Amino acid sequence: MMDLKGVFGLIFLWAGLLILLSNTGRVYAGDIVHDDNLAPKKPGCENDFVLVKVQTWVDGIEDEEFVGVGARFGTTIVSKEKNANQTHLFLSDPRDCCGPANKKFDGDILMVDRGNCKFTTKANFAQAAGASAVLIINNEKELYKMVCEPDETDLDIHIPAVMLPQDAGATLEKMLSNGSSVSVQLYSPRRPVVDIAEVFLWLMAVGTILCASYWSAWSAREAAIEQDKFLKDAPDELPNIKGNSGSSVVDINTTSAILFVVVASCFLILIYKLMSYWFIELLVVLFCIGGVEGLQTCLVAFLSRWFKQAGESFIKVPVFGAVSYLTLAVAPFCIAFAVVWAVYRDVSFAWIGQDILGIALIITVLQIVRIPNLKVGTVLLSCAFIYDIFWVFVSKKLFKESVMIVVARGDRSGEDGIPMLLKIPRLFDPWGGYSIIGFGDILLPGLLVAFSLRYDWLANKSLRAGYFLWAMFAYGLGLLITYVALNLMDGHGQPALLYIVPFTLGTFLALGRKRGDLKILWTRGEPDRVCPHVRLESTQESL
Structure with a gap:
């Protein structure tokens, strides 16, 4: 496997950057950016906000399709395409429809400009002119909820x-x-309550943590066995061994756990x-750099089992130092x-490539960045819990919109999101x-789950008697509850850590206490090992 000394800083920096988007949700073409929940529902103005498909025909030939949003007032729009009628479209005169129309219409649809009067005023004048519906064109690129x-x-x-929107x-x-x-x-077709995409996304998140946890635990187990061998053969060399074995791992302490979230907020x-x-574009470049590092680390670790000699033979490369031949090939x-x-x-x-790079990067981070005990994990996840809630919900009061969701969707960037x-x-x-x-919804809980498996292996615990199985189950259940909340909230982004942290951390603390x-989990994070080398070698049999 490649020498990781030169990439610790990069990976740890990415670990801080990754938790920026601890947000789970859906992104649609035509998402409603502006929101006015201050206007209460009242008789005649109590419709639910729905997205509306506006299909066009020019001279009888099907043309572009646009996405709009229905108003709180007026009649509801049919949900099935077969029940929707093709109706002629005309420009309003006056254009803002803030006064009586200059001619009558026979069930046609009027297109009017936003501004100069209330939305309901425009609809009333359009209705009085005989229109069957009114399309109000926003003066911005986003949609807006009309109340x-x-x-x-x-x-x-x-x-x-x-x-x-304006461009439509x-x-x-x-x-x-x-x-x-x-x-x-x-x-306005109805959305399915659950889409299979959410099932696959759940499997991807759980599978990523599962793979990363076993890799992390295996590495810790191998390092412990190697250390115990030296302790048995040459006890005087133990201090040097400890220093070397930890060179490829970044342990987070309580201070860095707090700074982790502060830097992420900045x-x-x-x-x-x-x-x-x-x-x-800059973030894409940074993501590619991190993705290359992650994918390369994962592939080298995987292929080194078949190409062991190439993985253990090194060549000195300027700037990068000692690099294995297998790394150069990959x-x-x-x-x-x-x-x-x-x-x-x-x-x-393209989402396939993005997911491959992202999963490889997360697995690599979880292999290198570790929490040494439950105390650090509790501080980190508690801070992230507050961070997630603040930037999804509380930030609306300070910035007039959810900062986390705006960043996740890439609003104002002309792109589909970061x-x-x-x-x-x-x-x-x-x-x-x-x-x-x-990434943060996987990475941060993953640090705790990986810690639980390392502890179980070092303590020679079976799956049932250990903590990993329950931590993994708690994470999966917490993420499942997140998707339930997502559907109940009609697809609005949810801070996943709001649900995942209580389940995962709460389960770990409760089991540890019971x-x-x-005390051992909270302070040392490692069990006492009377005869560690022998016990570690029998770990796999007990599992």
Whole structure:
């Protein structure tokens, strides 16, 4: 396996960057950015907000499809495409529809500009002119939830109102300006309660922690066996052995655990403030560097079992130092893989490459960065718990929007979001989009789960009597509850650590207290070993 001395700093830096996106949710084309929950529902203004498909035809030929959002007021929009009628589209005169229309319409749809009067006023004038629906074009690229004013009463609007983003309005106006006959069809298909993408994402997250935990525990077990051999043969050399065995591992202490979250918050604000196309490109480059390092480390560790000699033979490379021949053979493939993904990351199947690079990076971080005891794990996860809740929910009051969700979706960047996410396309959702999970939702609980397996192996505990099985089960259940909450909240991003931390950490603390191991877990993080070499060699048999 490659010498990791030169990459500790890089991996640990990435560990801090990865927890920026401890957010689980969905990303849709046409997500509603602005939100007005201050306007209460009232009679005549109590519709649920729904996304609306606006399919167009130009001179009878099917053309573009746009996504809008239905208003709180007006009639509801049909959910099935077969029940939606094709209706002619006309520009309103006046354009803002803040006064009586200059002509009557026979069940046509009016397109009006936002501004100068209330949304309900526009709908009332459109209805009075005989329109069957009104499309209100936003003056921004995002969608906006149309609500009623607090002082509005006696609302009697019987046509649907839909808001479209600015670019959709420009395209529709161009169609109409050519003198063509433009027809539109409005319908709002319902989303499935659960999409199979969420099942696969759950399996990916659990599988990543499972693989990383076994690799971490195996490495710790091998190091302990090697150390015990030297202790038996040459006890005077033990101090030097301890120093060398820990050279490839970064142990987090309580201070760094707190700073971990503070630095991550600073990074998050920085990304939020600098969110733009060029900044996303910079993050893509950084992600590729980390992904190459992670993929290379995983492949070298895997292939070294078959190419042991190549993995143990080194050559001195300028800047990088001693590098194994196996690493040199694997590196070009890893670099090429990351570059191809970066170039073609906008294609429909690019999520596969992003997930491969992301999983490899997370596994590598969990192999190198470790928590030495339960005390550090409790401090780290507790800080991350507060961090997650603050940047998803509380930040709305300070920044008028959820900073975490804005960064995860890549709003204002012209891109689909930053790459530090695992994502899978929603296969059976008529709205498409992706189910996503932030690296932090895997990495941070994964540190605790990996610690539990290392402890179990060193303590010679079976799966049932140990802590790993229960910690793994608690993580899976916590993530499952996150997706339940995600569906109950209609797809709005959820801070996954809000659910995962209590399950995972709570289970560990409760079991440790019940079994009487809490003091050892909290302080040393390693069991007493009277005859460690013999016990470690029999660990696999007991499992």
